[in-house]
Amino acid sequence: MRLADLQAMFQAGVLAGAEDGARILESVKNSAQADRTTLFGVYVNAYRARLAEFLAADFPALRALIGEEAFDALADAYIGAQPSRQRNARWYTTRLPDFLRESAEWRDNARAIDLASFERALTDAFDAPDAEPLAIDALGGFAPEQWPGLSFAFHPSLILLELEAGTIATHEAAMEQQELPPPDEQRGHVAVWRADLDSVHCELEADEFLALSLAMEGHAFGDICQMAAFRDLEDASPERLAQMLTGWFQEGLVVAAESREKEG
Structure with missing residues (x-):
């Protein structure tokens, strides 16, 4: 497999999530330290955690208003629905107010x-x-x-x-x-x-x-x-x-x- 193909597969897997992404990466070998599903999950979790940090940094007052638990759930839902598509992380969070308006849970x-x-x-x-x-x-x-x-x-x-x-x-x-x-x-x-x-x-x-x-x-x-x-x-x-x-x-x-x- 070419490196470019592997990189594209890896990116698609990260965006799909640990469970679905692991199936995409069936061609990747296990390491001596851990199985490929566990290792891949580290990348997936790090990706989502970093995006959640961006959301918390840009919307601190919203986080204080609705509480950390609700904000974490909101961030998780947003990340799942809005994969990062730009190199500049600054623009990743910009659709959160629109996401709230479109969400059945938050629109009211x-x-x-x-x-x-x-x-x-x-x-x-x-x-x-x-x-x-x-x-x-x-x-x-x-x-x-x-x-x-x-x-x-x-x-x-x-x-x-x-x-x-x-x-x-x-x-x-x-x-x-x-x-x-x-x-x-x-x-x-x-x-x-x-x-x-x-x-x-x-x-x-x-x-x-x-x-x-x-x-x-x-x-x-x-x-x-x-x-x-x-x-x-x-x-x-x-x-x-x-x-x-x-x-x-x-x-x-x-x-x-x-x-x-x-x-x-």
Whole structure:
């Protein structure tokens, strides 16, 4: 048997698991120390244990929320359903929130799903591409009549989430090893991004979440004002939206601005 064939068989066996994989490797001889099934099981267990470590490292608050036993069972189920297919282990854990949503056992646990989504957003924001923030002085280059047509591009790390209102408090308590707060069925809004080489977050009011969502979709400033008024958000006046925009610049979220209005 060629080495390449043996390596491919070995990889398939590891992914299949110790019991099924051992049958795949019937051509491998036993060693003087142990039989091939036992030796192969060492590789299988090490592979799964390493993937479980990645999951625990990326979702520590989720582990604290549901408990070690339940988390270990979740990790085992995820590893069985999601074999590692990328060389970079960083990306292996990224589908865990989706796996929770798709799982019959977890799909109704909104608290766990939201907490996992928040933890994934923190990791994704940290690893996102970089971009140079646009100084707020750049707005001075646009005439007043151009403002309704202003549209903005945002930092690649910016992520908006709609979560259970207590998600942030749960995450903070878990990371500080404090008692977790009770569930909160109300929904809240959170922005996550990278600042100064670290992932940060900010809870948003409903009007700012709407405005920022629309802005990230490419809607112009004037259109955002009209949509906010149409949805009866009393606080979403042009002045309030201008304050939001100033805040986005101050946080380094805006990386480009352009006007769709024709000059003259």
